[in-house]
Amino acid sequence: MRSPSLSVTCRRMSYEPVIGLEVHAQILTESKIFCGCSTRFGDAPNRNTCPVCMGFPGVLPVLNRKVVEHTIRTGLATHCAIARQSRWARKNYFYPDLPKGYQISQYELPLCTGGHVDVSVDGASKRVRLTRIHMEEDAGKNIHDVRGDHSLVDLNRAGVPLMEIVSEPDMRSPVEAGDYLRTLRSILEYLEVCDGNMEEGSFRCDANVSLRPEGDEELGVKVEIKNLNSFKAVEKALEYEIRRQGEVLSEGGAVSQETRLWDPDAEVTRAMRTKEFAHDYRYFPDPDLLPLEIDDEWIGEIHATLPELARERRQRFIDEYGLPAYDADILTQRRDVADYFEEAVKAHDNPKAVANWLMGDLFRVLKERKLDAALRIESWPVAAGDLARMVQLVDESTISGKLAKTVFNEMLETGKDPDAIVKEKGLEQVSDTGALETAVDEVLSACEAQVAEYRAGKEKVLGFLVGQVMKATRGKANPQMVNEILRSKL
Numbered sequence: 001m002r003s004p005s006l007s008v009t010c011r012r013m014s015y016e017p018v019i020g021l022e023v024h025a026q027i028l029t030e031s032k033i034f035c036g037c038s039t040r041f042g043d044a045p046n047r048n049t050c051p052v053c054m055g056f057p058g059v060l061p062v063l064n065r066k067v068v069e070h071t072i073r074t075g076l077a078t079h080c081a082i083a084r085q086s087r088w089a090r091k092n093y094f095y096p097d098l099p100k101g102y103q104i105s106q107y108e109l110p111l112c113t114g115g116h117v118d119v120s121v122d123g124a125s126k127r128v129r130l131t132r133i134h135m136e137e138d139a140g141k142n143i144h145d146v147r148g149d150h151s152l153v154d155l156n157r158a159g160v161p162l163m164e165i166v167s168e169p170d171m172r173s174p175v176e177a178g179d180y181l182r183t184l185r186s187i188l189e190y191l192e193v194c195d196g197n198m199e200e201g202s203f204r205c206d207a208n209v210s211l212r213p214e215g216d217e218e219l220g221v222k223v224e225i226k227n228l229n230s231f232k233a234v235e236k237a238l239e240y241e242i243r244r245q246g247e248v249l250s251e252g253g254a255v256s257q258e259t260r261l262w263d264p265d266a267e268v269t270r271a272m273r274t275k276e277f278a279h280d281y282r283y284f285p286d287p288d289l290l291p292l293e294i295d296d297e298w299i300g301e302i303h304a305t306l307p308e309l310a311r312e313r314r315q316r317f318i319d320e321y322g323l324p325a326y327d328a329d330i331l332t333q334r335r336d337v338a339d340y341f342e343e344a345v346k347a348h349d350n351p352k353a354v355a356n357w358l359m360g361d362l363f364r365v366l367k368e369r370k371l372d373a374a375l376r377i378e379s380w381p382v383a384a385g386d387l388a389r390m391v392q393l394v395d396e397s398t399i400s401g402k403l404a405k406t407v408f409n410e411m412l413e414t415g416k417d418p419d420a421i422v423k424e425k426g427l428e429q430v431s432d433t434g435a436l437e438t439a440v441d442e443v444l445s446a447c448e449a450q451v452a453e454y455r456a457g458k459e460k461v462l463g464f465l466v467g468q469v470m471k472a473t474r475g476k477a478n479p480q481m482v483n484e485i486l487r488s489k490l
């Protein structure tokens with residue numbers, strides 16, 4: 001039996017979480033990795049299949065060049081070394097969604113090794129090293145809940161190209177893990193190599209986590225968590241698992257190396273199977289595929305077309321447009337949002353106003369219309385040029401800031417351009433002195449009591465009187481002019 005004092009010491013011991021992530025990103029290609037079948041999501045089951053991806057005997061895989069190009073692009077953007085020669089390997093296991101009995105992957109010689117991703121965590125910069133990025137094919141999908149007592153297999157996904165991006169165990173908290181994932185997804189989106197859609201499974205993550213006594217160098221026993229379908233799920237599952245392992249260790253127990261599944265409804269992880277090891281898979285070089293040779297010229301070409309990524313763009317938005325860091329952060333998280341912003345600012349040079357409209361109203365609408373999960377600029381309700389023109393109308397005092405909302409909503413509903421809307425609805429601001437003086441006179445004679453209060457020194461009443469004039473002009477009066485006229489008349 002443990003002595004009470006020992007158990008107290010154990011309970012007081014503090015542990016440091018250690019986290020490493022394995023991301024499977026679907027590479028954006030029209031066709032699969034080793035055959036010509038479509039990679040489209042959501043088609044009828046088994047529609048996008050052929051003898052190659054169904055694993056018929058005697059067929060031969062033919063490598064899709066785009067898959068390699070996109071993986072090199074990702075490797076370069078994350079500062080990896082690109083192997084001039086890499087190799088395809090068979091990873092052998094049995095499962096009904098894997099008709100060949102093996103998955104074509106890379107094992108000993110992956111295409112990319114040893115890069116890193118810089119992540120901002122709470123304003124500080126944190127470097128997460130990458131172990132490797134390799135290419136592989138996806139498996140099919142077993143469907144269990146359609147026909148009572150038997151399961152079905154859909155092979156549309158079989159042979160869809162994936163990149164597996166493996167990090168070193170460099171993260172120390174669930175928040176860091178979440179920030180790393182968001183940064184990585186943003187990089188893939190900027191590179192246009194993956195659409196980053198977690199719900200549709202084109203960006204998936206397995207999380208590895210262990211605890212070790214604070215100050216220790218040696219890594220503790222890790223648990224791998226699967227079934228993480230959102231960033232929130234990753235963070236919550238890690239929090240749960242850190243707590244669970246902490247309790248096991250504090251009670252003097254040992255964490256067992258295993259794979260656990262996240263249950264998003266119960267918000268717990270459950271043991272799925274004991275850990276499998278590499279030797280269980282009997283990896284060996286695939287005899288159907290030649291070693292992959294990459295020449296410097298191709299790498300150079302890809303390197304020359306690398307786009308500016310979110311981190312650099314964020315800094316440029318601060319320097320070039322004078323945006324606050326917060327705005328620059330939000331506007332550069334996605335490439336299409338940043339593109340939209342820059343297009344609007346090119347049309348009318350008022351970056352802060354454009355940023356405000358984007359971050360406020362446009363994002364709200366996108367969310368309401370569920371366009372934010374898969375942002376595609378073509379499907380946005382308001383074109384960048386129209387948003388810019390609307391801001392310009394406000395800046396030129398053609399419409400009031402308040403009525404700009406009306407114009408914005410109308411653009412959303414009808415897709416018309418702002419000039420047409422202003423004209424049609426008669427929203428032009430009244431800046432004509434004569435008309436405004438008449439309106440002010442009418443208000444002054446109707447509000448004698450307030451006028452008296454103002455003259456007795458109660459200056460706050462001015463706001464009320466301005467409001468009355470605005471009301472009388474249905475919001476179209478130029479408020480600054482109303483203010484001046486009122487003051488002079490009072």
Ligand code: ADP
Pocket residue numbers: 018019020021022166167168169170208209210219220221222278
């Ligand atoms: P496995 O052989 O189980 O696949 P790997 O060494 O390939 O393990 O690592 C898989 C992932 O787990 C990597 O992202 C790595 O950073 C992470 N990892 C490895 N060891 C630990 C550990 N002790 N604690 C947390 N994460 C770990």
Ligand code: ZN
Pocket residue numbers: 032035036037048049050051052053054159
């Ligand atoms: Zn096929």
Ligand code: MG
Pocket residue numbers: none
């Ligand atoms: Mg591994």
